[in-house]
Amino acid sequence: MPEFDNSKAYVAQEETFFDDGREIALLHYVYSRDDIEEIRDSPERVLAAIDEYARTQKYLMNVGDDKGKIVTNLISEVKPQTMVELGGYIGYSCILFANAARKAGGKRYFSLERNPEFAAVISSLVDLAGLRDFVRVVVGPSDACLKRLHSKGLLEKIDLMFLDHYKPAYKTDLKLCEELKLVTKGSVMAADNVIKPGNPPYLEYVNWSVAEKRKAVESGASETGADARFADRTAKQYATRQGEEKLGETRGNPNLVYKSELVHSYEPTGEPVSRKHQETCIECANI
Numbered sequence: 001m002p003e004f005d006n007s008k009a010y011v012a013q014e015e016t017f018f019d020d021g022r023e024i025a026l027l028h029y030v031y032s033r034d035d036i037e038e039i040r041d042s043p044e045r046v047l048a049a050i051d052e053y054a055r056t057q058k059y060l061m062n063v064g065d066d067k068g069k070i071v072t073n074l075i076s077e078v079k080p081q082t083m084v085e086l087g088g089y090i091g092y093s094c095i096l097f098a099n100a101a102r103k104a105g106g107k108r109y110f111s112l113e114r115n116p117e118f119a120a121v122i123s124s125l126v127d128l129a130g131l132r133d134f135v136r137v138v139v140g141p142s143d144a145c146l147k148r149l150h151s152k153g154l155l156e157k158i159d160l161m162f163l164d165h166y167k168p169a170y171k172t173d174l175k176l177c178e179e180l181k182l183v184t185k186g187s188v189m190a191a192d193n194v195i196k197p198g199n200p201p202y203l204e205y206v207n208w209s210v211a212e213k214r215k216a217v218e219s220g221a222s223e224t225g226a227d228a229r230f231a232d233r234t235a236k237q238y239a240t241r242q243g244e245e246k247l248g249e250t251r252g253n254p255n256l257v258y259k260s261e262l263v264h265s266y267e268p269t270g271e272p273v274s275r276k277h278q279e280t281c282i283e284c285a286n287i
């Protein structure tokens with residue numbers, strides 16, 4: 001893996017690192033730039049302006065340039081007609097991946113974001129980037145959004161899904177997509193942060209055999225709360241706004257088998273201390 005280029009590092013992630021007004025401050029930062037007219041309709045320049053904010057003002061929990069490349073490479077390979085992301089935040093991954101998916105001949109990019117304020121920021125920046133006709137920003141909890149899009153016939157199959165939202169919901173949302181037949185043969189999943197901070201239930205699930213999954217279904221084990229293996233900080237990351245998280249109970253489709261690959265990369269800060277922890281991974285799983 002090449003060394004991290006420190007000149008592009010985001011500022012450090014402090015104790016409070018989102019939902020303190022910085023998302024709206026980002027909008028003011030972008031729209032008050034002298035070069036706003038040159039940025040308009042250019043996804044690359046909008047991304048550069050977001051990166052500049054996160055490098056000079058405040059940290060943003062974006063996928064960033066390095067990990068982003070893993071997914072844009074996957075988009076070139078998979079050429080998804082329909083791509084879905086779970087967790088849009090301020091729209092960085094949305095603009096980066098929707099631009100790549102549109103270039104690869106795709107039809108639609110759905111960005112699912114629960115926080116309505118963040119969703120409004122995504123919409124504004126997507127519009128600025130000239131991607132309004134390609135991207136649909138959907139506001140609400142991912143499971144409810146997926147069910148609604150499916151029941152309205154707006155989403156029938158997911159070719160590529162980027163999971164980057166509430167970590168304990170990765171597994172339950174994947175199972176929901178299986179159950180609704182949104183994820184089926186040929187679908188590819190790219191899951192962020194599966195090693196740091198880690199996602200044991202998701203990794204376990206995509207690596208289980210059909211027999212192991214059937215056994216879990218038969219045991220009828222309940223999954224309505226965060227798995228005990230998650231650190232409190234991760235399980236309660238959005239608790240200030242959401243209170244206690246309730247996960248949907250889903251059976252999934254135990255007959256699907258995933259091929260998995262772990263890809264190492266860097267957080268946009270280029271930090272932390274030891275090399276091992278510096279490496280974060282995107283889990284790419286396809287059926």
Ligand SMILES: C[S@@+](CC[C@H](N)C(=O)[O-])C[C@H]1O[C@@H](n2cnc3c(N)ncnc32)[C@H](O)[C@@H]1O
Nearest residue numbers: 062063087089092093113114141142164165166
């Ligand atoms: C790490 S950020 C996403 C970053 C974004 N993918 C990027 O790289 O630019 C996680 C986002 O997921 C959202 N989120 C958390 N739980 C969610 C849920 N259950 N459904 C939808 N969005 C959720 C949070 O509000 C937050 O904006």
